[in-house]
Each structure stands twice: as structure tokens, then as C-alpha cells.
Amino acid sequence: MNAPLDPNPLRHIREDVQSLHAYAIQNATGLIKLDAMENPFSLPPALQAALGERLGRVAINRYPGDRIEDLRQALARHIDLPAGQALMLGNGSDELISLLAMACDRPGAAIVAPVPGFVMYAMSAQLQGLAFHGVPLTAAFELDEVAMVAALRTHRPAITYLAYPNNPTANLWDAAVIRRLIAEAARFGGLVVMDEAYQPFSSRSWLDEMRADPVANANVLLMRTLSKFGLAGVRLGYLVGPSALVHEIDKLRPPYNVSVLNAECALFALEHADVFARQAVEIRSERDRLASAMAAMPGVHPFPSEANMLLVRVPDADRAFAGLKARGVLVKNVSKMHPLLGQCLRLTVGTPEENTQMLNALPPSL
Incomplete structure (x- = not known):
């Protein structure tokens, strides 16, 4: 006897997808927007006009053609792409993260990353059916080398993500520790992805390590985005790594x-x-x-930053967030994202005027 028909189309949507929460984007209407690590500066008027005129000549009736290859080559020149490395384009870093999970989706595959970190590492693993193992940072937001090595040896992940600098903590990790983790992953052929979304504001880049010692970094891929460069609305990311690896991942690019x-x-x-x-x-x-200004405030502790954001611990994050919003400034309350982020706010660095307004908008008693 046939089972009764179920007319609900939602039954075809995976249960784990239905249980997910969509990526939350705060409504910034009428507020100074300091919550999403965007470059706060727009193009100068003369360049706005030049770009508008140039875009008007683009053949939008045609599919993208050779101009995409022109961009790939321009980015290769811009970063001085090392010999033996290749570069592929993505629709933002998010697409590249999804493609990496898809490429490594084999039975029993796993992804490891320090936490707190970028939420898309775990989400891409879940959506693609890979196990995700988050390894807590230390209380000072440094890599816990012992715990990371244990995770690598236990799970032998296909991908280990290391954000450099990290989001939301904004710090760079010890290069010597990273070198040892890369070597550990190399023992079982694991990929290490260095996510340099905030590279324009950082004092170091792992690309220099890849250029100086390609053998030690033969299992390393480097990912960047132009979002923080100043093109968040354009949605463009790129992946760099050994040609043979990038060639395989590029097959999955739509x-x-x-x-x-x-x-x-x-x-x-x-x-x-x-x-x-x-x-x-x-x-x-x-x-x-x-x-400097926040370090001088009683009870406020800003953490070191190599990005275009500051992680700040305050006595009462909910109160400080609400007070700023009531005074027209929107930041990110990350205090409930992970236990290590208790009472923390993440503040995007804005224009000088916006930053002054944010400082003035902080509640008198935090």
C-alpha cells in the first residue's frame, strides 16, 4: 500500500538546513555602520565618474569572456605571484570556502579551525557533509599549539583554516607555531588554508613564507578578498597555491x-x-x-589588532552595544558568539569623523 502523499514542499529540504540560522546582517539604516569591517572610504568623485563611464561601456549582453582572464593576470601581477603558483577567482571568499569543502568531500573528511573564527568555515563543512572540529584559542586569543596538534593527529583533516589575521580577534598568530602546524598537516597530506581577508591592514603576509620556502608550504593555499581592500560591494575573492592543487579546485568553479x-x-x-x-x-x-583612546577608558580593554577592526572587552557588552546604537552607531556584539568572547564588542575602524562620533557615543559608564 502506498504511503499517504505529503503536499508540503519543505519535506524535500534537508532537515539540517532547516535547523540552520541564516547569516545575520544587521539593519544599519540611519546609523553609522561600523559592524562589518568594510573600508569606510568611497572613491573620490573624479574616480567615481571615470568608473561609471567605464562600466557603461561593458558588454552586459554577453557572458564574461577574456576580461576575466585579464583580471586574473592583473591580480597575479599585483601580488607578484610566486613561481609555480596559480591563482583562481571566486565570487567573494565565501564561494572559495564552499568550493574547497566540495573538493575535499570524501567519506570521513573533516575540517579543523581555531575558534572563535570565521563562521563560514563551520557552515561550509556542515552544508557539504564534512565534520567540523573547532579548537579553542587560548584566553589571550593565541593558537593553542598542543590542542591544535592533537586535533590534527586525531582527525587528520582535509582542510585546516588559519585566518591571518583572525576574525573576530583581529590578531596575527605566532609564525613559528603556524610553520609547525603546516608541517604536521603535511605528514598526512592535509591542506592548510591561510585566510588573509584583512591583509591590507596587516604587517605580515604568509605569501612571503610561500615565496621564500615553497617546499615547506607545498600543502598551503592562501585566500584573499577585495572586500576589505575597498570593494565589499563587488564580491571578489581569489585563491593562490601550488598550480596542481589550484588546478583541481578550479574545476569546481561555476x-x-x-x-x-x-x-x-x-x-x-x-x-x-x-x-x-x-x-x-x-x-x-x-x-x-x-x-589608545579606549585603553584609557576605565574597565575597557582593546586587544591588539592587525586588521581594520578592534575587539574590545567592556564591563557590559549588551549595555554598551545598546547605548551606541541609541546614539546612532552600529557595532557588532560578539559577546555570545563564543565563551572566550564574553563581554566583547567588535568595532570596525571607520573614517576619522565616524570614529570620533563612536568614541563620543560610548555610554558614560560602561
Whole structure:
């Protein structure tokens, strides 16, 4: 006897997907938006006009063609792509993270990453059916080398993510520890993905290590995005690594995953990279100003940052968040994301005027 028909179309959606919470984006209408680590500076008016005129000539009636390859080569020149390495494009880092999970989706495969960290590492694992193992950082937000090595030896993950700098803690980890973790993963052929989303604001890049010692980094992939560079609205990321590895992952990239408009915007930005470099210098200066100002406030502890954000511990994160929002400033309350982040707020570094307004908007008694 046939089972009764179920007319509910939701029954075809995986149960684990239905139990997920969608990625939350805060409503910033009417607020100074300092919650998403965006570059706060817009293009100068003359460049806005030039970009608009240039985009108007793009053949949007055609699928993306050779211009995408022009962008790939321009990025390779921009970063001085090391010999023996290849570069592939993604629709933001999020797509690259999904493709990596898809490429490594074999029975029993796992992903390891320090926590707290970028939520998409765990989400991509869950959606692709890989096990995710988060390894807590130390109380000072450093890598727990003993725990990380234990996780690598126990789970032998296909992918280990190391954000450099990390989100939301904004710090760089000890390079010597990272070298040892890369060597440990290499023993069983595990990939290590260095996520450099915040590289424009950092004093170091793992690309220098890959260039100096390609043999020791033969299992390393490096991922970057142009979002923090100043093109968050463009959605463009790229992955760098040994040619043989990148070649295999690139097979999974959807056709035409980067639009002609996105590519042209990115090419335009690279041609004016000096403008964005000056913006990054100002953001780093403002980051230091904010850190000094907050360190002088009673009960407020800003953590060291190598990104365009500050992680700050306050006596009452909920109260401070609500007070800032009531005064027109939106930041990110991360205090409930992980036990290590108790009473912490994450503040994007804005323009000098926005940062001053944020400091003035802080409740008198935190």
C-alpha cells in the first residue's frame, strides 16, 4: 500500500538546513555602520565618474569572456605571484570556502579551525557533509599549539583554516607555531588554508613564507578578498597555491562565476591601487588612535589588532552595544558568539569623523 502523499514542499529540504540560522546582517539604516569591517572610504568623485563611464561601456549582453582572464593576470601581477603558483577567482571568499569543502568531500573528511573564527568555515563543512572540529584559542586569543596538534593527529583533516589575521580577534598568530602546524598537516597530506581577508591592514603576509620556502608550504593555499581592500560591494575573492592543487579546485568553479561588472570594477581598482593603499594607511592610523583612546577608558580593554577592526572587552557588552546604537552607531556584539568572547564588542575602524562620533557615543559608564 502506498504511503499517504505529503503536499508540503519543505519535506524535500534537508532537515539540517532547516535547523540552520541564516547569516545575520544587521539593519544599519540611519546609523553609522561600523559592524562589518568594510573600508569606510568611497572613491573620490573624479574616480567615481571615470568608473561609471567605464562600466557603461561593458558588454552586459554577453557572458564574461577574456576580461576575466585579464583580471586574473592583473591580480597575479599585483601580488607578484610566486613561481609555480596559480591563482583562481571566486565570487567573494565565501564561494572559495564552499568550493574547497566540495573538493575535499570524501567519506570521513573533516575540517579543523581555531575558534572563535570565521563562521563560514563551520557552515561550509556542515552544508557539504564534512565534520567540523573547532579548537579553542587560548584566553589571550593565541593558537593553542598542543590542542591544535592533537586535533590534527586525531582527525587528520582535509582542510585546516588559519585566518591571518583572525576574525573576530583581529590578531596575527605566532609564525613559528603556524610553520609547525603546516608541517604536521603535511605528514598526512592535509591542506592548510591561510585566510588573509584583512591583509591590507596587516604587517605580515604568509605569501612571503610561500615565496621564500615553497617546499615547506607545498600543502598551503592562501585566500584573499577585495572586500576589505575597498570593494565589499563587488564580491571578489581569489585563491593562490601550488598550480596542481589550484588546478583541481578550479574545476569546481561555476562557469561565469565573476560578472563582467565585478571584473571591470576590480581592474579599475587595481589600476588605482595607490588610492586604496593610502586609505589603508589612514585606517591603520585610526585603528591605533581608537585603541589608545579606549585603553584609557576605565574597565575597557582593546586587544591588539592587525586588521581594520578592534575587539574590545567592556564591563557590559549588551549595555554598551545598546547605548551606541541609541546614539546612532552600529557595532557588532560578539559577546555570545563564543565563551572566550564574553563581554566583547567588535568595532570596525571607520573614517576619522565616524570614529570620533563612536568614541563620543560610548555610554558614560560602561
